Amino acid sequence: MGDSYNYFLIIITVVATVMCFLANIYVLIHFQHPSDRNQAWIPKLVVVFGLSIAQISVLMLPLDVANQAACSQDIVRSACNFTLPMEELWYTVYMIMFIMIICVIPITMFYYEADSELSFLGRVWSSIQWVLVTLLVVGLTIGIAYGVAGYVDYPVEAVTAGMVPIGTNLRGMSSCWDVGTVASSPVLGGYKCDATIGEVDEETWSVRSTFPVYVIACVSVAGWALLMVFAGVGVVTLPMDLILSFVNRPKTIITKSEYISKATAIHTRASELQERSKTLMRQERDGARTRKWKRNLLELNQDLALLEDEEQDLSEVYPQGDEPDAMWAFTVMNYFLKLVLGILATVVSLCWVLHIILYMLVDPPVSPFLNDLFIALDAAFSLFGTGSFALFCFYLICCVMSGNARLGLSFLLFTAYPMKPNGTMMSSFLFNVGLICLCSISVIQFCADAFDVYANETDIQQIYGVQINHLRGLSALYTHNVFVIIFLIIAGLSLIWVLVTCGRPPKKKQRLEDFDY
Template identity: 35%
Template sequence: MVNIFLIIVAVVIPALVALGGLYLIVYFQHPDDKNVAYFPKVIVILGITLAAVSVLMLPLDVANNGGQGGFPMETLWIVVYIITGCFAIVICPFAMFFYESEEADPGSGSQLGGALKGTIAIMFVFVALTILLYVFFGVAEVPTINVLIRFKIKDPPLDAEGKPINIATSKYAFILGTASTDSTVLNAFKNSTKAGDGTGYIEYRSNKEFLQFRVSIALFIITMVAFFGWLLFIIFGGIGIVALPFDMIADFKNRPQRIPYDKYLERKKKIGDRSIELLEIGRTIHARSPGGIMSKRDRRNYNRFRQSVFLLEEDYERLKISYKRQGGKVILYYAQFIGGFVCLVISLAWLLHIIIYMITQPEPFHPFLNSLVMALDDAWSFLGTIVYGLLSFYLLFCVIKGNFKFGLRLFFLFPIHPMRVGGTMMNAFLFNVGLILITSVSVTQFCTMAFSQYTSTTAINSLFETAVRNLKILKWFWLVYIFAIFIMAILSAIVLFIKPKDKPAKIKL
C-alpha cells in the first residue's frame, strides 16, 4: 500500500535542499560570477540536491519497511546512483572545464570543444576501466550454508537399556524419532555441522559454499563509483574528521586581536613584500607555460603558488580584522568555538563507533549509535532521521574539509579549491560538488554498515551485502576500508598536533 506521507516527504525534502543550494551560491559566490555563469550554477544546485537525496534515501528506505510503504527502493537506488555517477564523472567535469576555458581551444576552435576534450578523456578512462574489471571481476561470490537436512523430533529414541539418547551428541541421524545406522546417511553427515537444541529439532549443515552469479552492468557501475568514492573517503574523510574540529578550535584560539596603527603598518609591509614576490613568481610560471601547457614541475609550482596566494589573502583578511574592525565580533568566534566542540564530540562518536561496532563485526561489542538512532526513531520517527542526517552529512563536510586540508599540505598533487563567503568562484563550487557526489555513494554504504541494525530490512542493505560487497577480488577491499579510515584519522591527528599551522610552500622555479 502506498504511503502518502512518505511521498510528500520525498517531494518536499529535495525541494528544500534545492532552495538551500541556491542560497549557498548566493551567499558564497564571487562578485565576478554574479548574474553570469548560469549553467554551472544550475549544475551545482542539481548536484547538491542529488547528493542530499542519495544520503537521505536511507531513512526513506527504512521507513518504507521492506516495500510496505509502496516505494520500489531497489530500482530507485540504482537510478539515483547511476545519475550520481553521470554527474560526478561527466556533467560536473564538463561544466568545470567549460567554465575554466576562458580562451578558445586552438585545436577545437571553441570553448565548448575544449570542455568536450577534457570530459571525453575522463569518460574514456572510466569506461575502459569499468569494462575491463567487469569482464574479469563482475561475478559476485555470495557465501551460503548448505543445509543437508532439518527435521523435528517427535519422541526421543531409546538406547539398548531403554534410556533416552541425547540427540545433540549422538553419532546417528534421527528422523522422526527413528535411529538410522545406514552407512550412506552417516557418511553424508560425517563432515557436517549439527545445530539445534537437542530436543525440538536438529539441523545438519555442510561446509560453507559460494553461490556465484554475474551482477548487472548497472550495479557494477555503481560499484565502481563506490570503489573510487571509498578511496577519496578514506583519504579526505579520515583527514577531515580530525581537521574539522581541530581547525575550528584553533581558529578561535588564534583569532584576530586588536592592534595599534604602527603594528598594522609593519605587518602590512611584510604582506606587501610577499605579494610582490608572488607576483614575480606568477609571471615566471606564466611565461614558462605557453598556451597553458605546463610540465609536471611547473604544475607542481603552480599549485604551490595558488596555496601561497591563498594563505597570503588569509593573512591580509586577518590583518584588516585586527586593525580596521578592532578584532571583529567576539561573539562569532565563541560561536565558532562551540561549533568546534560539537564537531569534536561528533568526530569522537564516529571514531568510537568504528572501534566498538564496525571493527568488531560480525559480533559487535556494542551497537552504540544504532541504539541512539533507533531509540530516537521509536520516540519520534523524524527525530531519528534528523540525527542520522546530521551524522551522515557531517561525514560529507569532513570530506570537503579533508580535501582542502590535503591540498594545503600536499599542494603539489592538485590545486586547492577553497570555499569563501562572498569570494568563491564557480570552478571551486563544481569541484567540491563533484567530490561530494562521488563520495556520497561511499558515505551511504559506510552508513549502511555503521547502522546495520537500523537498516537491516532496507533494499540498499540487500544490494550492498548480496552483490557489491561480494564481488571477486574487490570484496577484499571492503574489509580494510574501515581500518584504513580509522588509521588515517589517527595519523592526521598526530600530524596536526605536531604541525598545527598551515605554512606557505617553497616554490623552486
C-alpha cells in the same frame, strides 16, 4: 494486503528536495567570487544540481528507513506496498551522480578553465575532447571488469532432509541414535534420526550482477579511496580547526596606522605572487611544464590561498562600512559559534571512532552503540533519530572537505580548491561538487554498514549488503574492513601530526627569492 501508504512521507520528501535546492542557491550566492556574479550561469546550475543530488542521496538513507515503517511488522515484506519505490530511486540517483562525476562536471570545469581566447565552440570542443578520453578509459575499464568478474558470489549451505531411502543402514550415522527395537518401525530397525542427515555442505552460488550495481560498486571503490584519506584527516582537523580558530581569534580592533602597515605588506606580497604567476605563464607558453614547474604552480596556489586568508583576517580586525561596531559584534559571535561547532564536532568524531571500533572491527560486536542511540531517539520522536542519523552522515562529507583543504595546503599533494565566503571561484565550486558526489556514494555505503541495525531490511541494504559486498574481486575489501582500517590508521596519524604541530597552518613564504625557477 499491505496497503499502508504514508502520504506524509511523500510530502516530507518533496519539501526536503525543494529545501535542498533553495539552500544550495544560498550557498552559491554566499560563497561565489564577486567576479563570477551575473555570469557563468551553466556552471552555477551544475553546482546547485550537483550539491542537491549529493545531499538528497545522503538524506535518502534515513528516508529508506522511514519508508520501511509504512508497513507494520506483522505484514510480510512481499505483501507490503511501500510508500516510495526506494530501490528504483536509489538506482536513479546513483546513475545521475555517476553521469555528473564522469561527464557533466568535467566538461563544465574544462570549459570554465579553457583559454579565454578560444571561441564558444572551441572551448566546448576542447572540453569534450578531454572528457571523451576519460569516458573511453573508464568505460573500457568498467566494461572489461564487468565481463570478467561481474558476478555476485553468494555463500550458501546445503542441507539434506530427514527422509532416507528404504533399506539404508542407519548404524553409525551422526544424526541417528539407537532407541531399541521398535515393532511399529521395521524400516528404521530401532533407530531414530534427526530431520537433517549428514554433514552440512558449503557451496557458492554465482549470479551475474546487473550492470548498474557493478557501476555503483566501481564508483564506490573510487570514492572509498578518497574517503579513507580525506575523511581520515578531516575527522581530526575539522574539530581542531574550529577550536583553534576560536583560540586564535582577534581580541580587539587594530588602529588605522596598523591597518595601513599590514595592508601595504599584503599588497607587496600580492605583487610578488603576480610576478611569479607571469613567470609560470611564460614558461608554460615555452613548453617548460616540468615537474619543477608543476611544484611551483602548487606552491603559488598555496600562497594565493594563504594571502586571501590574511586579507580576510585583516578585514575582520579593522571593520569598515557604515556600522563597523555591528560588524565587529558579528565577528565575535561568529568565533563563539565556531567554538560551539568545534565542541560538537569533537563529540561526533569521537562517537564515530568508538562506533567503528566497538561495532565494526570487533567480532562479535561489543555494542550496537549508535544504532541503539538512533532507535531510542526514534522511540522518543521519529525526527530525532532521523535527524541524528543524517547529521552523522553529513559530518563525513564535511570531514572530506576539511581533509582535502588540509592535505592540499600542507603537503602540496594536489591543487587545493578551498571554498571561502565571497571568494570561491566556479572552478573551486565544481571541484568540490565532484568530490562531494563521489564521496557521498561511499558515505552511504559506510553508513549502511555501520548502522545496519538501524537501517535493517532497507533497500540500500539489499544493494550493498547483499550484492556489492559479495561481488567477485571486491568482497574481500569489505569483509575484512580494509577501507575502515586504513581510515582509522590515517585518523591516528593525523592526530599525532596535529598534536606535534599544534594545529599550525602551513608556513607562509615571504620572499620571491625563496622559490626555485
